Amino acid sequence: MKTVPNGLVKGRVLARKQWTEKLFSLEINAPVEKYLPGQFTKLGLTNEQGEWVRRAYSMVNHPGHAYGHDHLEFLIIADDNGQLSPKLHKLNEGDEVYVGQKPSGFMTLDEIPDYAKDLWLLSTGTAIGPFISMLADPSLKWRFTNITLVHAVRTSDELVYQDAINSLSRNLGDRFQYVTVVSRETHATSLQGRIPLLLASGAIQGKVGRTFIPSESFLYICGNPSMVKDTSQTLTDLGLVKHLRRKPGNFASENYW
Numbered sequence: 001m002k003t004v005p006n007g008l009v010k011g012r013v014l015a016r017k018q019w020t021e022k023l024f025s026l027e028i029n030a031p032v033e034k035y036l037p038g039q040f041t042k043l044g045l046t047n048e049q050g051e052w053v054r055r056a057y058s059m060v061n062h063p064g065h066a067y068g069h070d071h072l073e074f075l076i077i078a079d080d081n082g083q084l085s086p087k088l089h090k091l092n093e094g095d096e097v098y099v100g101q102k103p104s105g106f107m108t109l110d111e112i113p114d115y116a117k118d119l120w121l122l123s124t125g126t127a128i129g130p131f132i133s134m135l136a137d138p139s140l141k142w143r144f145t146n147i148t149l150v151h152a153v154r155t156s157d158e159l160v161y162q163d164a165i166n167s168l169s170r171n172l173g174d175r176f177q178y179v180t181v182v183s184r185e186t187h188a189t190s191l192q193g194r195i196p197l198l199l200a201s202g203a204i205q206g207k208v209g210r211t212f213i214p215s216e217s218f219l220y221i222c223g224n225p226s227m228v229k230d231t232s233q234t235l236t237d238l239g240l241v242k243h244l245r246r247k248p249g250n251f252a253s254e255n256y257w
């Protein structure tokens, strides 16, 4: 094997869970620096030519997890045409995998402006992961008056982490709402369609029973880049403002590719 690049440390797979044929979670132990809920790090392996392939993956578990911040959980979708994700898909308990030592990312709770009391977390596919980490933060108990998690997937079997979400819901009580969107089949308890159109029509807000208040609402948008782009446009059309560190606004985003 070629020399391990700077910044990668050796980790080991502790457990894996298969949600659907392509969607799985890995629990990995690695000596990484402490992360903030919502952040990501790199996972890396070598390819057939011995070259390192590294990609970003978000931690699903909260850093205050009972097993410690060096016990990391990732939700991953294997893209058959991709370089790394099919290799991660083949990993089993006990296998080695390399992990970025220094987590990064600005989609974190401390980046949310103080005035925000109404938090919306909008995700597609595997991008629900960083939101599950954030929702487990103890500050959520007092920091926001309303918290809405929206998860959009193609089929209902991709509505993962139901147990974790039920437990968060019990912990956060009436302030927490969970809205699911399924695009490619009808599902009794989910909206059908895509997030930007369901926001433009008011269907998501209707399901929650609340609308956006520019002086109170803050949204994080994460996942498919075209969803992020279209949702940002819809929110702008609805009178909300993109958040910048130097000029606080209502929404910020993270693209997954």
Ligand SMILES: Cc1cc2nc3c(=O)[nH]c(=O)nc-3n(C[C@H](O)[C@H](O)[C@H](O)COP(=O)(O)OP(=O)(O)OC[C@H]3O[C@@H](n4cnc5c(N)ncnc54)[C@H](O)[C@@H]3O)c2cc1C
Pocket: 040, 055, 056, 057, 058, 059, 074, 075, 076, 077, 078, 079, 081, 082, 083, 084, 085, 086, 125, 126, 127, 129, 254, 255, 256, 257
């Ligand atoms: C900040 C950040 C956090 C990320 N967190 C996660 C995560 O928690 N879980 C996860 O599965 N992926 C995550 N990704 C995507 C991940 O880094 C890889 O891009 C993905 O696993 C594909 O890598 P690959 O080497 O298999 O494919 P590549 O050889 O790089 O080919 C990738 C192609 O697959 C598509 N693609 C990439 N990622 C995704 C995705 N997640 N869903 C749908 N299509 C995709 C794109 O069309 C892209 O052209 C994240 C990306 C970023 C930038």
Ligand SMILES: NC(=O)c1ccc[n+]([C@@H]2O[C@H](COP(=O)([O-])OP(=O)(O)OC[C@H]3O[C@@H](n4cnc5c(N)ncnc54)[C@H](OP(=O)(O)O)[C@@H]3O)[C@@H](O)[C@H]2O)c1
Pocket: 022, 077, 078, 079, 080, 124, 125, 126, 152, 153, 154, 158, 181, 182, 183, 184, 193, 194, 195, 196, 224, 226, 227, 228, 230
């Ligand atoms: N999910 C699978 O079963 C599956 C199987 C094999 C391979 N893959 C590959 O894995 C990758 C990830 O798939 P994924 O299903 O997790 O993610 P995805 O393709 O981003 O789909 C997740 C959700 O985002 C929606 N979406 C896509 N583009 C959007 C846009 N512009 N605006 C708003 N919503 C949008 C999808 O709706 P639509 O359904 O309307 O697009 C779907 O509800 C893809 O590269 C895919 O090719 C996925």
